[in-house]
Amino acid sequence: MNAEALSLIDKLSIEHRLSAEEYEFLILNRTADLSKLLAQRACEVRNRIYGNTVFIRGLIEIGNFCKNDCLYCGIRRSNRNCMRYRLTDDEIMDCCHEGYALGFRTFVLQGGEDAQNSDERICALLRRIKAAYPDCAVTLSLGERSYDSYAALRQAGADRYLLRHETAVKSYYEFLHPKEMQFENRVRCLKDLKQLGYQVGCGFMVGAPDQTVRHIASDLVFVQEFQPQMCGIGPFIPHKDTCFAERAAGSAELTCFLLSILRLIKPNILLPATTALGSIASDGRERGILSGANVVMPNLSPSAVRKKYMLYDNKISDGEESAQCIDALKQRMKTIGYEIVTDRGDIKL
Numbered sequence: 030m031n032a033e034a035l036s037l038i039d040k041l042s043i044e045h046r047l048s049a050e051e052y053e054f055l056i057l058n059r060t061a062d063l064s065k066l067l068a069q070r071a072c073e074v075r076n077r078i079y080g081n082t083v084f085i086r087g088l089i090e091i092g093n094f095c096k097n098d099c100l101y102c103g104i105r106r107s108n109r110n111c112m113r114y115r116l117t118d119d120e121i122m123d124c125c126h127e128g129y130a131l132g133f134r135t136f137v138l139q140g141g142e143d144a145q146n147s148d149e150r151i152c153a154l155l156r157r158i159k160a161a162y163p164d165c166a167v168t169l170s171l172g173e174r175s176y177d178s179y180a181a182l183r184q185a186g187a188d189r190y191l192l193r194h195e196t197a198v199k200s201y202y203e204f205l206h207p208k209e210m211q212f213e214n215r216v217r218c219l220k221d222l223k224q225l226g227y228q229v230g231c232g233f234m235v236g237a238p239d240q241t242v243r244h245i246a247s248d249l250v251f252v253q254e255f256q257p258q259m260c261g262i263g264p265f266i267p268h269k270d271t272c273f274a275e276r277a278a279g280s281a282e283l284t285c286f287l288l289s290i291l292r293l294i295k296p297n298i299l300l301p302a303t304t305a306l307g308s309i310a311s312d313g314r315e316r317g318i319l320s321g322a323n324v325v326m327p328n329l330s331p332s333a334v335r336k337k338y339m340l341y342d343n344k345i346s347d348g349e350e351s352a353q354c355i356d357a358l359k360q361r362m363k364t365i366g367y368e369i370v371t372d373r374g375d376i377k378l
């Protein structure tokens with residue numbers, strides 16, 4: 030194995046940080062053997078903190094109306110072929126009810142940036158969920174909002190917030206997004222969320238169009254500086270109705286390599302084996318866990334709307350991706366030596 034790459038893995042294991050150039054070197058010089066070693070190290074540090082447990086989150090896709098027009102995303106506003114929907118508060122409560130019975134103790138409310146998701150609406154919904162399920166954590170993933178809005182949602186009971194930074198490089202952010210979306214605002218949101226006491230998740234796509242290894246190295250440096258409690262990464266997968274319909278998908282292999290690096294950057298980070306990883310490879314989630322991930326987020330949305338939340342082509346939503354099939358997922362995790370646990374799954378400090 031490449032001696033320099035090996036010494037970088039040692040350095041990362043001990044210091045939990047590298048320079049952008051060093052990350053670039055590791056990524057460019059990765060081999061099957063190196064990835065295996067890195068995954069072993071990642072699993073060791075994760076197991077020391079979390080044992081062989083995997084946390085579950087019930088993902089409720091509350092609506093796909095979105096005012097944004099991100100070039101890569103299937104629910105972008107200019108996609109006329111997207112069948113729009115919006116769950117009612119009662120429908121969302123029903124999802125929580127069903128999820129609770131299945132053992133979920135975290136609900137993730139995810140949706141497009143929809144003006145109907147006013148502070149009033151979401152705060153009332155949060156209070157309802159928290160009153161009915163005081164032992165559950167609620168995670169929001171509703172995009173960019175103002176400081177005051179994040180403060181109100183936090184006050185109303187939101188515990189966590191997922192907002193992928195998408196990329197840490199401003200020029201590349203501008204390539205992936207329409208000009209009304211600004212990198213600075215994205216970063217402002219993440220900082221506000223952290224300051225308000227949310228457990229915060231950032232993240233990025235792997236293998237997005239024109240993404241370079243240098244871009245990815247910058248994302249890793251961003252994570253090591255920002256120190257989020259969570260980080261969601263998954264391969265880019267083209268969607269037929271977007272500008273990037275003809276672009277190649279990212280790989281499960283590089284995604285897993287990066288999961289291992291993220292685990293070593295922040296040993297206690299909550300790291301999901303994402304739906305995109307499960308969509309690109311049938312054994313994607315297992316490979317994610319074996320690379321250092323410790324979270325899976327099965328879909329709790331009503332089956333009637335699941336196919337409408339199509340961020341990319343062939344996004345999985347049935348089978349073991351669905352919350353209802355939690356037993357099958359448990360079995361798959363058991364097969365690789367891991368155990369799904371039923372608790373809030375907070376970060377261990």
Ligand code: 5AD
Nearest residue numbers: 101102193264265266268305340341
């Ligand atoms: N492929 C993979 N991930 C995607 N996302 C959006 N579109 C795609 C795609 N085509 C991710 C983005 C976004 C999250 C909701 O889903 O990173 O933040």
